[in-house]
Amino acid sequence: MKKLIALDVWESVPDEKGLIRYAYGRNCLDVFNELRQYLEEIGYIPDEYFILDSYWEHERIPKDAILKFDIDYGSSEGIYIDLYINWNDSGEAHSKHFITGKTLNDNDEGMDKMFLIASNIRKVIN
Helix, strand or coil, X not given: CCCCECCEEEEECCCCCCCEEEEEECEHHHHXXXXXXXXXXXXXXXXXXXXXXXXXXXXXXXXXXEEEEEEEECCCCCEEEEEEEEEEECCEEEEEEEEEEEECCCCHHHHHHHHHHHHHHHHHEC
C-alpha cells in the first residue's frame, strides 16, 4: 500500500471524542521532498528536472488548498508538467505556481509519461 502525502495536519478536538479540526498546512518543502522521493521510487520522475518554485521554499500549504496540473509542450523543446496550488482566502481565489517538471522527450511517449506522472501525483496527494 502506498503512503499518502497529506497537505494539511489535523488534530483532535479536546473533549470531543472522534472530532478533528484543521491545525495547519504542511511545510511546502517537506511535501515537495516526499513527492519527489515517491516519484523516484516508482520510476516516474521527469528525466530532465523536477523543481520547487522558490516562493514556496519557506512557506506552508494554504488551508483548503488543492493541486492543479498543466501539461504541455515547451516553446522550444521538451514537455513540461506544472503544478499549481489553488486556494481561497476570505472569498478571494488564489493560484500560485508550485512545481515544474520537464522531460526532453517531446514525442507521444514523453507526453504519455508526463500524464502518468500527474496521475501518480494525484493518487498519492491526500
